[in-house]
Amino acid sequence: MSVLESVLSVERPLVKLTNVYKTFHAGTVNEVRPMQGINLDIAEGSFVIVLGGNGSGKSTLLNAMAGSFSIDAGRIEMDGLDVTKWPEHRRASLIGRVFQNPFSGTAPSMSILDNFSLAAKRGKFRGLSWAHSRQLRDELRDRVGGLKMGLEDRMDSTIGSLSGGQRQALTLLMATWLKPRLLLLDEHTAALDPKSADQVIALTDEIIARERLTTLMVTHSMQQAVNLGSRIVMMHKGNLLHDFSTSQKHRLRVEDLLVRFENVRRRELLDESVAKLLRTRYI
Ligand SMILES: Nc1ncnc2c1ncn2[C@@H]1O[C@H](COP(=O)(O)OP(=O)(O)OP(=O)(O)O)[C@@H](O)[C@H]1O
Numbered sequence: 001m002s003v004l005e006s007v008l009s010v011e012r013p014l015v016k017l018t019n020v021y022k023t024f025h026a027g028t029v030n031e032v033r034p035m036q037g038i039n040l041d042i043a044e045g046s047f048v049i050v051l052g053g054n055g056s057g058k059s060t061l062l063n064a065m066a067g068s069f070s071i072d073a074g075r076i077e078m079d080g081l082d083v084t085k086w087p088e089h090r091r092a093s094l095i096g097r098v099f100q101n102p103f104s105g106t107a108p109s110m111s112i113l114d115n116f117s118l119a120a121k122r123g124k125f126r127g128l129s130w131a132h133s134r135q136l137r138d139e140l141r142d143r144v145g146g147l148k149m150g151l152e153d154r155m156d157s158t159i160g161s162l163s164g165g166q167r168q169a170l171t172l173l174m175a176t177w178l179k180p181r182l183l184l185l186d187e188h189t190a191a192l193d194p195k196s197a198d199q200v201i202a203l204t205d206e207i208i209a210r211e212r213l214t215t216l217m218v219t220h221s222m223q224q225a226v227n228l229g230s231r232i233v234m235m236h237k238g239n240l241l242h243d244f245s246t247s248q249k250h251r252l253r254v255e256d257l258l259v260r261f262e263n264v265r266r267r268e269l270l271d272e273s274v275a276k277l278l279r280t281r282y283i
């Protein structure tokens with residue numbers, strides 16, 4: 001890399017969304033607009049917490065980055081490339097994802113080892129022939145052992161026989177194995193009991209720090225938002241309502257975030273009552 005290239009790469013965000021719009025069911029009674037001109041730069045190595053009420057557009061934001069649908073307008077750049085028109089499978093080479101449901105992302109009737117082999121065959125671990133390589137099998141066992149969930153001796157157990165927390169930990173391991181350029185976590189601990197959620201969160205934090213992964217993590221937990229990450233963005237009705245930088249985030253407490261949410265809720269109630277008033281007055 002030349003000096004100029006390295007200077008440019010320091011300044012260039014890893015992910016850049018420019019004026020992104022998305023409407024679902026346009027022109028029908030079910031029309032929703034979860035992205036209303038989103039502009040967002042994500043610096044390389046940053047760990048961004050995404051907050052917002054139900055339906056505010058958090059998952060849609062992550063899905064737009066992953067290419068789960070085509071956007072209506074705007075541009076999405078990743079790693080300096082314009083990926084706006086790239087289909088989801090092409091972007092998958094840059095992205096690791098973990099969803100809320102511990103059942104998604106793995107095949108329950110297959111063993112831990114076979115799940116990793118399957119991921120290898122699907123191209124997630126290109127060039128690695130897992131099932132046949134003693135060395136890779138040992139490496140996998142080591143990494144699974146590193147989860148400290150006692151799974152290293154259960155490599156032949158089916159994924160379906162594991163707890164939700166164990167599954168999410170494995171899914172996280174799969175998603176981060178090849179150091180994705182971008183890691184997308186969509187409420188990946190929301191379906192777990194509190195103890196498992198804490199365990200998976202600790203693991204998440206450890207992997208992200210160790211691998212210096214650029215990450216977006218959606219959560220409804222104010223505690224997680226305050227404790228984790230280097231930046232918080234708060235969404236509301238398809239817009240970015242607040243954006244707290246690292247230094248602002250350091251001073252944030254759970255109560256501060258709750259106040260922001262309360263303000264949004266109040267404004268919404270006010271909007272509704274104004275709308276109602278207007279309806280009764282003019283219709
Ligand atoms: N593929 C889709 N097709 C139709 N509507 C969608 C689709 N994805 C999202 N929506 C709608 O867009 C809006 C925003 O949804 P989104 O899933 O982004 O919300 P969210 O902030 O993740 O909410 P939650 O906290 O409940 O997960 C919702 O009204 C949702 O129903």
Ligand SMILES: [Mg+2]
Pocket residue numbers: 058059060186
């Ligand atoms: Mg969601």
